Amino acid sequence: MGEKVFMQGNMALAEAAIRAGCKYYFGYPITPASEILEYYAEKMPEENGVFVQAETEVSASNMIAGVAAAGKRAMMATSGPGISLGAEAISFMCAAQLPAVLVNVMRPGPGDGDIVACQGDYFQAVKGAGHGDYNTIVLAPYSAQEMVDFAFEAFELAEKYRNPVMILSDGGLAKMMESVELPDRITPDIQFPWALTGAKNRSANVITTCAKSPKQWEEYNLVLQEKFKKMKDAEQKWESYKTEDADVIVVAFGISARIALSAVKMARENNMKVGMIRPITLWPFPEKAFKGLEDKYFFVTELNAGQMVEDVRLSVKDKEKVSFYGRLGGMTPTPKELYEKLIELYKEHKLDANI
Amino acid sequence: MKVVYKRPELLTDAHFSYCGGCGHGIINKLLAEIIEEEKLSEKAILVWPIGCSVYADQNFKVDSICALHGRAPSVGTGLKRALPENAVIVYQGDGDLVSEGMAEIMHAAIRGEKFSVIFVNNAIFGMTGGQMAPTTLLGQETTTSPYGRKVETSGYPVKMAELISNVQGCYFSERVYVNNPKNIMNAKKAIRKAIQYQMEGKGLSFVEVVSQCPTGWGVKPLDSLKMVETEMSKEYPLGVFKDMGVNGN
Ligand SMILES: Cc1ncc(C[n+]2csc(CCOP(=O)(O)OP(=O)(O)O)c2C)c(N)n1
Numbered sequence: 192m193g194e195k196v197f198m199q200g201n202m203a204l205a206e207a208a209i210r211a212g213c214k215y216y217f218g219y220p221i222t223p224a225s226e227i228l229e230y231y232a233e234k235m236p237e238e239n240g241v242f243v244q245a246e247t248e249v250s251a252s253n254m255i256a257g258v259a260a261a262g263k264r265a266m267m268a269t270s271g272p273g274i275s276l277g278a279e280a281i282s283f284m285c286a287a288q289l290p291a292v293l294v295n296v297m298r299p300g301p302g303d304g305d306i307v308a309c310q311g312d313y314f315q316a317v318k319g320a321g322h323g324d325y326n327t328i329v330l331a332p333y334s335a336q337e338m339v340d341f342a343f344e345a346f347e348l349a350e351k352y353r354n355p356v357m358i359l360s361d362g363g364l365a366k367m368m369e370s371v372e373l374p375d376r377i378t379p380d381i382q383f384p385w386a387l388t389g390a391k392n393r394s395a396n397v398i399t400t401c402a403k404s405p406k407q408w409e410e411y412n413l414v415l416q417e418k419f420k421k422m423k424d425a426e427q428k429w430e431s432y433k434t435e436d437a438d439v440i441v442v443a444f445g446i447s448a449r450i451a452l453s454a455v456k457m458a459r460e461n462n463m464k465v466g467m468i469r470p471i472t473l474w475p476f477p478e479k480a481f482k483g484l485e486d487k488y489f490f491v492t493e494l495n496a497g498q499m500v501e502d503v504r505l506s507v508k509d510k511e512k513v514s515f516y517g518r519l520g521g522m523t524p525t526p527k528e529l530y531e532k533l534i535e536l537y538k539e540h541k542l543d544a545n546i
Numbered sequence: 547m548k549v550v551y552k553r554p555e556l557l558t559d560a561h562f563s564y565c566g567g568c569g570h571g572i573i574n575k576l577l578a579e580i581i582e583e584e585k586l587s588e589k590a591i592l593v594w595p596i597g598c599s600v601y602a603d604q605n606f607k608v609d610s611i612c613a614l615h616g617r618a619p620s621v622g623t624g625l626k627r628a629l630p631e632n633a634v635i636v637y638q639g640d641g642d643l644v645s646e647g648m649a650e651i652m653h654a655a656i657r658g659e660k661f662s663v664i665f666v667n668n669a670i671f672g673m674t675g676g677q678m679a680p681t682t683l684l685g686q687e688t689t690t691s692p693y694g695r696k697v698e699t700s701g702y703p704v705k706m707a708e709l710i711s712n713v714q715g716c717y718f719s720e721r722v723y724v725n726n727p728k729n730i731m732n733a734k735k736a737i738r739k740a741i742q743y744q745m746e747g748k749g750l751s752f753v754e755v756v757s758q759c760p761t762g763w764g765v766k767p768l769d770s771l772k773m774v775e776t777e778m779s780k781e782y783p784l785g786v787f788k789d790m791g792v793n794g795n
């Protein structure tokens with residue numbers, strides 16, 4: 192059975208990925224993601240795995256594509272600036288239908304920014320950092336335990352759909368020490384008929400993202416779109432907390448959800464009917480979570496200038512009922528700060544409460 | 547009757563997508579012959595670049611992937627690390643390797659990646675319509691050096707085979723031509739050697755093939771063959787720039 196340990200978020204993710212059978216790691220140092228790189232550097236020799244410190248994230252992400260093309264599990268972890276450089280490979284892997292896992296431990300941007308917690312890369316992750324019509328599943332952990340669970344899940348999803356999957360963490364979750372239960376290690380049983388292994392006893396396998404003609408390329412794109420639609424239908428994940436009787440529902444993901452949950456509990460203690468939705472998959476966005484909640488007000492909080500809030504507005508009937516509060520540059524709100532915003536909202540909409 | 551020449555069985559029936567007189571077709575055919583003769587058809591994995599050889603995957607009955615522009619050495623690194631027993635052959639043009647992918651190829655050599663590289667230097671961007679490459683000759687007219695390449699604005703042509711030979715992780719580096727039968731035979735020897743070294747587990751082996759691009763150079767195919775001797779050879783002489791030999795490591 193699993194093993195209980197006290198671990199830092201980044202390291203929990205790295206250990207879990209190794210236990211999930213990912214023995215190929217390529218990366219480039221960047222705070223706040225470097226512990227994942229260092230963990231792999233230390234562990235790969237004894238695991239008989241491969242660790243390469245690449246010259247750039249451009250190269251590292253294309254190396255991952257190479258391993259994925261060979262049908263094996265590969266991962267790269269970086270922060271927003273590195274994802275910007277790896278973006279071409281994300282587009283490439285989606286087009287080439289290559290499964291791999293990318294981790295973005297977000298830090299405040301734009302530019303070089305800072306190295307603490309932030310969620311400004313939501314658009315980059317969800318709307319696509321690279322070129323062309325593609326989507327990647329984006330998983331947003333909010334605890335060290337979810338780093339572990341999602342490391343396993345990310346590879347399974349990537350292989351199920353032959354598509355890269357991103358884990359969107361941040362500088363806060365990455366550095367937090369928490370108790371986690373590590374699952375037993377697995378040896379993934381993966382034998383892909385499409386993988387490049389040498390054309391032995393079969394015809395040649397070819398992986399290319401070069402169109403043969405507009406007609407052929409439209410047909411191929413439609414195949415990809417069909418796949419993205421399947422993901423959208425089947426993979427939406429979220430957590431709801433006391434939404435049924437709520438007047439106001441807070442929507443937050445990742446580290447913001449931890450702060451928001453404290454604020455929601457403060458509100459409940461003060462007789463305010465506040466609930467919460469925590470999107471776990473950011474793409475596909477869990478629009479199903481909003482079904483049947485048409486009469487509610489929504490309060491979205493993120494560590495950015497308002498990114499996920501756009502997807503919330505698309506998921507509800509009345510956009511006017513969605514409000515937003517965010518902090519920028521690596522600043523984080525306190526639970527009390529959010530609680531006070533909720534009180535303002537109650538007053539503004541004349542909601543009933545003994546406050 | 548004795549068969550003295552036949553089309554390599556490794557080639558499919560698909561037509562090559564190259565212009566008449568293009569050096570790529572010759573190099574591709576040599577590659578197919580070598581893979582066949584070395585009995586590597588079940589082990590070979592070709593990494594194609596972005597450039598005129600982008601559709602070559604259709605011509606070979608071996609596993610292949612077409613990497614993004616300049617990134618073939620990175621994809622090759624991933625493949626070779628995952629499949630050390632296979633023969634990973636990275637094929638790149640000069641726009642791909644010297645321009646967009648200089649970091650990737652140099653660092654693959656620095657790490658001593660154990661794959662073979664065929665670098666096709668035709669001193670021009672063929673696929674995109676004949677723009678200047680870092681390998682374009684001084685004075686050479688291209689669509690982006692319409693008055694001829696000038697040192698003041700574009701520097702000097704890059705001599706890749708010499709440059710990479712200075713990297714310790716590079717095991718073998720040779721420059722060859724494919725403009726006449728003798729040179730073609732020598733080119734075949736060099737490419738074979740590069741692949742053999744890989745199968746012996748040696749470091750990165752690099753063959754620069756100076757190749758004619760009659761379309762990009764704006765000349766007749768026969769003249770392009772001559773220009774390899776009269777123009778290209780001044781900047782890009784034949785030579786073995788590094789060979790650590792069968793006993794090196
Ligand atoms: C990122 C990116 N930039 C630019 C291009 C456009 N492009 C396609 S092929 C090519 C140059 C190819 O030249 P070379 O490598 O010399 O090969 P050749 O066609 O001469 O064989 C360029 C710039 C691209 N596909 N991707």
Ligand code: SF4
Pocket residue numbers: 563564565567568569570598668672673758759760761762
């Ligand atoms: S443009 Fe030049 S390199 Fe490209 S196929 Fe034609 S001759 Fe060959």
